[in-house]
Amino acid sequence: MATTIIEEAAAIVDGAVPTQLTINGERHELMIDSWVTLLDLMRERMGLTGTKKGCDHGQCGACTVLIDGRRMNSCLKLAVTLDGAEVTTIEGLGTPDALHPLQQAFIDHDAFQCGFCTPGQICSAAGLLSEGKADTRDKIRELMSGNLCRCGAYVNIADAIEDVMRQEDAA
Structure with missing residues (x-):
């Protein structure tokens, strides 16, 4: 209009x-x-x-x-x-038929419990990966520190991000 x-x-x-x-x-x-x-x-x-x-x-x-x-x-x-x-x-x-690699990794690594923080965690992780500053697990944890998870799934979240980071490095 x-x-x-x-x-x-x-x-x-x-x-x-x-x-x-x-x-x-x-x-x-x-x-x-x-x-x-x-x-x-x-x-x-x-x-x-x-x-x-x-x-x-x-x-x-x-x-x-x-x-x-x-x-x-x-x-x-x-x-x-x-x-x-x-x-x-x-x-x-991503879409239900073609998940973003981070979405799939969060599923594969059970990186969520209640799921409330998951959209923000995944978007933040996507930005983190494109920044290219995270080269260790400690850096991932530090650079994701602005995203809180009340359920405490931090270990699995870091596992999911590390997995995608390794996949991108291998490609």
């Missing part, structure tokens, strides 16, 4: 800002209120509920997504500040 310049100006006065985001490979032209976080936009407006709202203060990592390939807490990012950005959520990493 096309909007007129007058409608766009009225929306901006009301706090909404025209913003273009590419989310999981699909481009969206949106009018977003200036106070809406990326997390709330994705969950409430885009229907992408895989990303979880944990603490809503950037302390637990449950809301971790990839923004232009870098891992970030979506609860701390105002959506309007990301105009032109590419966002990848857990829904954009």
